[in-house]
Amino acid sequence: LTPNTTYLQQLQTMKLWPPRHRYVSPSIVNCFYRLLYGGKGPQDARSIYHTIIVWVARLTLFILIVVFIGNLVNRARMRRAPSTDAYYTMPEVCAIVQQSNDIIENHSNTMNNTNTTFAVKTFDSEEKAREDPSVFMVAQCGECGACTNPHDVSIYDNTRNELFAATKKCAVRSLVWGRKTSGKCMDREVGFTPACNECWVDNIVCDLRYCFFVCAWNSLFMALRRSNGGSLNACTLCDEKRCGPAFIACAGANRRRTGITTDIDRDDETVCRAVDGEWWEIEKLREDWHVALPNRRNDDP
Secondary structure, eight states: OOTTOOHHHHHHHTTOSSOOOTTSOHHHHHHHHHHHHSSSSGGGOOOHHHHHHHHHHHHHHHHHHHHHHHHHHHHHHHHHSOOSTHHHHOSOEEEEEEOOTTTOOOOSSTTOOTTSSEEEEEESSHHHHHHOTTEEEEEEESOOOTTOSHHHHHHHHHTTTTHHHHHHHHHHHHHHHOHHHHHHHHHHHTOOOHHHHHHHHHHHHHHHHHSHHHHHHHHHTTTTSOBTTTBOOHHHHHIIIIIHHHHHHHHOOOTTTTTOOOSSOOOGGGSOOOSOSSGGGOHHHHHHHHHHOTTSOTTOO
16 A cells, blocks of 8 residues: 555555445445545545544534533532631631540540540630630631641641642542542542541542532633632632532631631631631640540651
């Protein structure tokens, strides 16, 4: 075969055209070529490379259309979702208390352990927390949760501007390999405690369900870069409105609730001001945390 031979001539030379098999009629092949090339039949066929280019272009266009429509649907539902500001302006606070049998109830969080000196407890208001003699300091605004401990909050503080990128990386892996891979990725890339890590994995799964197309559309057009002075983009806003309430109920602590600021512009009223300094850096609490979790990751601080 010479390089100038057409694809149809090559088929004829190899006696592959016209087809003689009883299950493949010329009419079926003609229909295929009309669909592929939009021509009148195999006489309009071009090289196999042109065929690949045409189909890749058509597939890309199809994917863009699907993502665009999904993006519009995600955005419409996101706009109808209520604001999450109420979760950051509620009167309740979570405080660290010195443990004793008469003041600590059975709470489902990792700091409550009978072998430790400190635990966390939710109070109806900051005033009531300040009046309680058992309170060591106020840890966050809102109710306590799985991430209300010095280890996880110190990660919030140390990765305040990088945590989003790590979470996005694990979300992509979750999309391909599933939830279990996402959990291992978060444990490796971030290092939250097991209970807090589960809250973050649940949030990733939620984002893939309710915010996938809007985040994909933003990623395709490089809109995940924070713009307009650090304002939220559509992807992070969708995460906050569609999946934020469930995440807060599980984790308890996040950056705004613990008074940690990031490069995202926030209303000052939604950033907790009741927190007693950087309590997660207090050596006594960190040592107590080590006692509470003797089997945690070896590379934890």
